[in-house]
Amino acid sequence: MKTIDQVKEKMQACHGILSTQQLLDIRISRTTLTHYVQKGVLVRCGHGYYTLPDSLDDDIYLLSLRSKHVIFSHETALFLNGLSERTPFFHAVTIPSNACMPAAMKEQCKCYYIQPDLHELGAAVRETTFGNKVRCYDAERTVCDILRSRNRMDDETVISALKLYVEKKDKNLNNLGKYAEAFHISGQVRHYMEVLL
Numbered sequence: 547m548k549t550i551d552q553v554k555e556k557m558q559a560c561h562g563i564l565s566t567q568q569l570l571d572i573r574i575s576r577t578t579l580t581h582y583v584q585k586g587v588l589v590r591c592g593h594g595y596y597t598l599p600d601s602l603d604d605d606i607y608l609l610s611l612r613s614k615h616v617i618f619s620h621e622t623a624l625f626l627n628g629l630s631e632r633t634p635f636f637h638a639v640t641i642p643s644n645a646c647m648p649a650a651m652k653e654q655c656k657c658y659y660i661q662p663d664l665h666e667l668g669a670a671v672r673e674t675t676f677g678n679k680v681r682c683y684d685a686e687r688t689v690c691d692i693l694r695s696r697n698r699m700d701d702e703t704v705i706s707a708l709k710l711y712v713e714k715k716d717k718n719l720n721n722l723g724k725y726a727e728a729f730h731i732s733g734q735v736r737h738y739m740e741v742l743l
Contacts, residue, residue, distance in 0.1 A: 549574060550587055554598065561678045562601045563608060566594045593650055606637060607678035612651055615641040617669055618682040619658060619691050621703065626672040627685040628714075629707040633675075640665065640683070640691070658695065668725055685711055686722040690729050693738070712742040 552572050557564055569579055582588040583596070591597045592608050606626075610616055620638035624630035637655045641647055642662040651657075668687025671679050683691065689711050692704050711717060719739070726735040 549578065550582070553582075553588070557598055557601075561607060561676070562604070563591065563595050563597050563611065565611070566596075569596065593648075602676070604674050604676040604678050606674045606680055607676065609637055609639070609651065609655060610678075610680040613641070613648060615645040615647075615665075616651075616681065617641070617665065618672075618680060619688065620656070620695060620699065623683045623688040624692070624703070624707050626674070626680070626682045627688055629685060629688065629710045630703065632703075656698075658691070664728060667728060668721070684718075684721070685714065686718055687725050689722060690725045690731060690735065693731055693734055694729055708738055708742055712739070 553564070553569065553574060556568065556572055560568065566576075566579065570576070574582075579588070579596070583590055586599055588596045589599050591603055592612065595608060595611065597603065606618065606622065610618070616639045618626060618637065619640040621630065621634040622637040622639070625633055638658065639647075639651075639655050640658040640660050642665040643659040644662050647657050668683045668690075669681055670684040672682040673679055689708065692699055692707060696704055722735060722739075723732070726732045
C-alpha cells in the first residue's frame with residue numbers, strides 16, 4: 547500500500563483534494579485510481595477531483611479549482627467577508643461575459659456575468675472555513691454587487707449585509723465610492739450609506 551501512503555501525503559500538501567493530473571504525476575495510473583474509488587480508498591468529490599473518504603468537503607475551494615475565471619461574489623462573498631453568517635445553499639460566482647462556465651458547474655452555483663474590464667475590480671483572496679484560499683470580491687465590491695442585483699436577492703440578506711458592512715472597522719469607503727462610480731450606482735450607494743452611517 548505504498549502508493550496509497552503517497553496519495554495521503556500528497557493530499558495533505560494539497561488541502562485534501564487532488565486532481566486526476568496530480569494523481570497521474572505521482573504515478574497513480576487511471577486503472578489504480580478507478581480501483582481506489584471502487585474500494586472506497588478515494589472518493590470522487592467532483593469531475594476530475596478526489597479526496598479521502600473521511601475528509602470533509604470544502605465545496606467553495608473545490609468550485610474554485612474547476613475554473614480559473616471564477617471569483618466568488620454576492621451571497622458567497624458576503625459569507626467569506628464576514629457580512630453574513632449563513633453559508634449559501636448555492637454559491638454565487640462571477641465570470642467575465644466572454645468566458646464559458648462548465649455545464650456541470652452551472653448546476654451547482656448561481657452565475658453572474660460581467661464585462662471583462664470590470665471582472666477583476668475588487669478581487670481579493672479570502673479563506674474558507676477549512677482554511678483554503680479562494681478568489682473572492684472584497685467587501686466593498688460585494689456591497690456594490692448586492693445593490694446592483696437586489697432583484698435577484700433576498701431583501702433581508704441585503705439589509706443585514708449593509709448593516710454589518712457599516713459596522714466593519716476596516717471598511718474602505720474610498721474603494722466603495724470608486725467601485726460605485728465604475729458601476730454607475732453612486733447615488734444608490736450614497737443613499738444607503740447616509741441612512742446607515
